[in-house]
Amino acid sequence: MGMTITEKILAAHAGKESVRPGDNIWVDVDVLMTHDVCGPGTFAIFKKQFGENAKVWDRDKVVIIPDHFIFTKDTHANRNIDILRQFVKEQSLPHYFDVGTDRYKGVCHLALAQEGFNRPGDVLFGTDSHTSTSGAFGMFSTGIGNTDAAFILGTGKLWVKVPESMCFEFTGTFPEHVMAKDVILSVIGDIGVDGATYRAMEWRGDAVMSLSMEERMTLCNMAIEAGGKNGIIEADEVTTDYVKQRTDAPYKIYKSDDDAQYFFKKNYNASEMEPVVAKPHSPDNKAKVSDCTDVKLDRAYIGSCTGGKLTDFMAAARLLKGKKVKIDTFIVPATREVEQDLHKEKIGGETLVDIFKNAGAYLGDPSCAACLGGPQDTFGRAKDNQVVISTTNRNFPGRMGSKQSHVYLASPYTAAASALTGHITNPAEFIYN
Amino acid sequence: MNKVIEGMAYVLGNDVDTDQIIPAEHLVYSLSDPEERKNYGKFAMSGVPAEQAGLPEGKIPFTENGQSESKYTIIIGGRNFGCGSSREHAPACMEIAGVRAVVAESYARIFYRNSVDGGFFIPFECVTRMVEEIKTGDDLIIDLNASTLTNRSSNKTYELKSLGEVIEIIEAGNIFEYARKTGMIPSA
Numbered sequence: 137m138g139m140t141i142t143e144k145i146l147a148a149h150a151g152k153e154s155v156r157p158g159d160n161i162w163v164d165v166d167v168l169m170t171h172d173v174c175g176p177g178t179f180a181i182f183k184k185q186f187g188e189n190a191k192v193w194d195r196d197k198v199v200i201i202p203d204h205f206i207f208t209k210d211t212h213a214n215r216n217i218d219i220l221r222q223f224v225k226e227q228s229l230p231h232y233f234d235v236g237t238d239r240y241k242g243v244c245h246l247a248l249a250q251e252g253f254n255r256p257g258d259v260l261f262g263t264d265s266h267t268s269t270s271g272a273f274g275m276f277s278t279g280i281g282n283t284d285a286a287f288i289l290g291t292g293k294l295w296v297k298v299p300e301s302m303c304f305e306f307t308g309t310f311p312e313h314v315m316a317k318d319v320i321l322s323v324i325g326d327i328g329v330d331g332a333t334y335r336a337m338e339w340r341g342d343a344v345m346s347l348s349m350e351e352r353m354t355l356c357n358m359a360i361e362a363g364g365k366n367g368i369i370e371a372d373e374v375t376t377d378y379v380k381q382r383t384d385a386p387y388k389i390y391k392s393d394d395d396a397q398y399f400f401k402k403n404y405n406a407s408e409m410e411p412v413v414a415k416p417h418s419p420d421n422k423a424k425v426s427d428c429t430d431v432k433l434d435r436a437y438i439g440s441c442t443g444g445k446l447t448d449f450m451a452a453a454r455l456l457k458g459k460k461v462k463i464d465t466f467i468v469p470a471t472r473e474v475e476q477d478l479h480k481e482k483i484g485g486e487t488l489v490d491i492f493k494n495a496g497a498y499l500g501d502p503s504c505a506a507c508l509g510g511p512q513d514t515f516g517r518a519k520d521n522q523v524v525i526s527t528t529n530r531n532f533p534g535r536m537g538s539k540q541s542h543v544y545l546a547s548p549y550t551a552a553a554s555a556l557t558g559h560i561t562n563p564a565e566f567i568y569n
Numbered sequence: 570m571n572k573v574i575e576g577m578a579y580v581l582g583n584d585v586d587t588d589q590i591i592p593a594e595h596l597v598y599s600l601s602d603p604e605e606r607k608n609y610g611k612f613a614m615s616g617v618p619a620e621q622a623g624l625p626e627g628k629i630p631f632t633e634n635g636q637s638e639s640k641y642t643i644i645i646g647g648r649n650f651g652c653g654s655s656r657e658h659a660p661a662c663m664e665i666a667g668v669r670a671v672v673a674e675s676y677a678r679i680f681y682r683n684s685v686d687g688g689f690f691i692p693f694e695c696v697t698r699m700v701e702e703i704k705t706g707d708d709l710i711i712d713l714n715a716s717t718l719t720n721r722s723s724n725k726t727y728e729l730k731s732l733g734e735v736i737e738i739i740e741a742g743n744i745f746e747y748a749r750k751t752g753m754i755p756s757a
């Protein structure tokens with residue numbers, strides 16, 4: 137019987153010919169990523185369990201990317217960065233991207249891609265639930281807690297229950313005003329926030345394969361919002377082109393067999409997809425943008441690992457160019473590289489930075505910022521009972537700051553169109569006029 | 570392993586996410602410093618919307634003002650308990666507040682795994698939904714051998730699902746002890 141790409145990668149890393157969903161296996165880990173929120177706890181458990189002077193299993197496979205609470209005066213948050221530094225020094229870890237230096241990157245999931253740590257066929261764990269993002273590169277990646285991360289630091293291994301796979305196939309062509317964010321929000325709306333619990337979400341079809349790496353990352357990023365263990369897309373030339381620009385490390389391409397078994401399969405006609413939002417307070421609370429145009433907004437937020445990549449800002453800038461926003465609009469590039477691109481990339485002779493500034497938007501430094509609320513002085517943190525349209529991935533109560541705020545999740549196109557009108561707006565109105 | 574767990578119930582609804590269990594602004598405290606970690610108990614469940622906090626009535630704080638321990642030690646939840654982020658601060662803050670068991674209809678994957686591998690408390694799955702059966706403050710007893718939960722306030726007994734393959738990790742205490750028992754890592 138055939139295997140899915142997820143099963144094949146896990147089998148290979150467990151030294152087995154084949155695995156089946158439900159099997160409990162120990163896999164060898166290629167990369168362990170952690171950040172400022174979970175690193176300190178992970179290191180403490182590692183030392184407690186393996187000894188004060190224990191060394192990590194493989195220095196080259198540990199990647200530490202501070203990104204969550206960066207530009208804050210909060211003393212506890214800043215102490216956590218010091219703990220990262222200390223551990224990196226003790227262990228002489230090469231892959232650390234320190235705050236306040238040229239090496240600082242920003243949001244870990246995009247930084248992993250940009251720094252060449254996402255490689256087809258690998259197994260990557262991260263102490264962050266959106267680690268599923270890396271699955272866009274045809275690899276197995278998922279989020280874990282501090283304990284599991286500490287276990288990996290000491291052993292290079294982790295137990296995994298092989299997930300069943302769900303297949304989401306999109307054929308045809310996505311309309312111009314529909315982005316990957318609309319696609320994932322639609323799917324989460326269809327299956328619910330626990331619709332993929334403990335399962336792999338595999339994306340297939342010519343429409344998916346026509347997407348850029350950044351858009352593919354958006355699809356895999358939000359697998360966790362459906363409860364998924366991982367999101368995954370087979371690697372193709374788009375993938376290998378991206379990877380080869382970033383690393384010389386070897387990779388291996390796995391593909392699902394034709395007779396692989398799926399727990400669930402659904403085919404979508406890409407051309408029928410529409411812009412959607414997730415209404416407060418759940419990512420599966422889907423509604424068509426065209427049904428929400430009476431929702432008045434207080435602010436727009438464009439950023440995060442989901443919606444803070446260059447593609448996302450190109451989309452937003454396309455609509456904001458030459459216009460003024462009607463509500464407070466926050467632009468937060470996910471990483472330094474994206475930030476630099478905002479200064480370089482131009483639309484009609486104007487850089488994205490100038491487009492945003494001239495439109496009256498506020499620009500922040502690359503980090504997670506208000507995606508997860510954060511300390512009180514966080515850039516863009518939602519206040520009081522504000523109604524926010526956001527390109528981030530979660531709209532749980534209080535996620536972006538104030539417990540009384542209301543967050544609508546949307547694509548960068550929809551967020552930008554809505555920033556221009558002050559209410560939820562279909563980007564088609566701007567794109568086709 | 571203790572064969573019974575007794576305690577007072579704190580009842581929550583569906584999709585209790587990790588931002589409700591411990592809001593992100595509190596993730597800055599040390600989990601290893603004995604004094605500082607008490608903050609996690611203090612702010613456990615502080616993100617739960619008031620109407621949902623302590624069902625059926627709601628508006629029941631999980632911990633009394635400023636206290637790091639809760640008088641409620643068994644949490645009753647609905648579907649998809651612990652969804653959201655991978656922060657282990659979520660099960661940790663519950664343990665710090667004194668939680669010994671959670672009984673929910675279903676769990677989000679990472680939260681479940683963290684609870685088991687870290688040995689914070691036992692995450693049980695109920696056979697039938699408990700949220701409307703049990704009131705916050707009810708006196709409960711879980712019998713691990715029989716896999717049952719009894720509500721001593723209403724004198725009703727309910728079946729719990731078997732813990733399945735994770736029982737070995739739970740019995741060992743956490744993933745490290747389990748790995749030592751099985752010889753995967755050397756005994757300390």
Ligand code: SF4
Binds near residue numbers: 243442504
């Ligand atoms: S940007 Fe938001 S979702 Fe992404 S890693 Fe940071 S906090 Fe998590």
